Amino acid sequence: MKTFSQFVTEEAAKEHHVLAFGRMNPLTSGHAAVVNKVHEIAKKHNAGHTVVVSHTHDAKKNPLTGAQKVKHARRAFPGTNIKASSPEHPTILHHAAELHKQGVKHLHVVVGSDRAKEMHDLLHRYNGVKSKEGHPGYNFKSITVHNAGHRDPDAEGTSGISASKMRAHAAAGNKKAFHAGAPAGMTQKHKDEMYHDVRKGLGIK
Numbered sequence: 688m689k690t691f692s693q694f695v696t697e698e699a700a701k702e703h704h705v706l707a708f709g710r711m712n713p714l715t716s717g718h719a720a721v722v723n724k725v726h727e728i729a730k731k732h733n734a735g736h737t738v739v740v741s742h743t744h745d746a747k748k749n750p751l752t753g754a755q756k757v758k759h760a761r762r763a764f765p766g767t768n769i770k771a772s773s774p775e776h777p778t779i780l781h782h783a784a785e786l787h788k789q790g791v792k793h794l795h796v797v798v799g800s801d802r803a804k805e806m807h808d809l810l811h812r813y814n815g816v817k818s819k820e821g822h823p824g825y826n827f828k829s830i831t832v833h834n835a836g837h838r839d840p841d842a843e844g845t846s847g848i849s850a851s852k853m854r855a856h857a858a859a860g861n862k863k864a865f866h867a868g869a870p871a872g873m874t875q876k877h878k879d880e881m882y883h884d885v886r887k888g889l890g891i892k
Contacts, residue, residue: 703734704791705833707798708772708779711740711756712749713857713885714763715848717799719870722764724797724835734795738764739782742772750854750888751881759884762877763870779806780813784823792828800834807832857885 705728711718722738729736740760742753751759753771760769776782783794798806810830818824848868856865862882869878 701735701790702792703732703795704786704793705729705732705734705736705795705797706739706779706782706786707737707796707835708739708782709741710743710749710850711760712743712751712850713853713881714756714759714870714873715850715853715868716870717848718760719763719872721797721799721835722767724833726767728795728797728833732793732795734793735791736768737782737786738767738769739779740769740771742774742777744888746888746890748851748854750857750885752888755884755888759873759877759881763873765872780809780825781823783810783827784818784825787825787827794827794830795833796830797833797835800836803832803834854885854889857882858889858891860886 705725707721707725709718709721725736725738728734738760740753740756741749743749744752753773757769757771760767772778772782776785779796783796786794794810796806796810807830810832813822813825814830815826816822816824853865853868856862856868862879865882865885866875866878869881873881
């Protein structure tokens with residue numbers, strides 16, 4: 688038989704959920720900051736969490752497939768619930784709607800500082816809007832957007848790293864710089880594998 692505290696814990700986890708959605712093509716140390724924030728907020732609210740990587744794939748800006756990103760992200764961020772979007776559920780709005788269907792009442796979304804206002808406006812614009820063609824419906828009691836940290840594309844280190852810089856390093860064959868920008872939780876072997884997957888996806892032999 689479940690104790691009262693276990694019941695309360697399970698109910699709290701159902702009511703709150705933390706969501707992050709991004710291209711992550713490829714993964715960077717900046718994405719690690721987002722994932723760390725997801726876990727921080729989930730712990731604070733005793734909530735479930737999901738990190739969604741987009742499934743978009745092309746040889747220019749999206750060299751990694753959704754399946755490849757899930758593989759690399761699970762290695763980089765062990766203990767994190769990671770999944771890929773799909774043609775049926777391509778946007779964060781679709782994933783928010785799925786969470787609402789599951790009974791989540793309070794949605795928490797983690798993004799970088801450069802996207803915080805845009806994401807806040809987008810999610811609130813459609814809250815309480817009925818489902819219609821091309822848009823899934825959801826109605827949360829609250830939606831909170833959490834800032835994962837400031838990003839300055841011209842800075843050195845984590846705040847300045849970007850997926851576009853990582854793709855450029857891979858295209859130029861600069862494995863050392865690519866490794867330096869990858870999440871610290873990845874092993875050298877897994878960084879190597881991601882590096883080669885990106886180069887292959889970019890069409891580099």
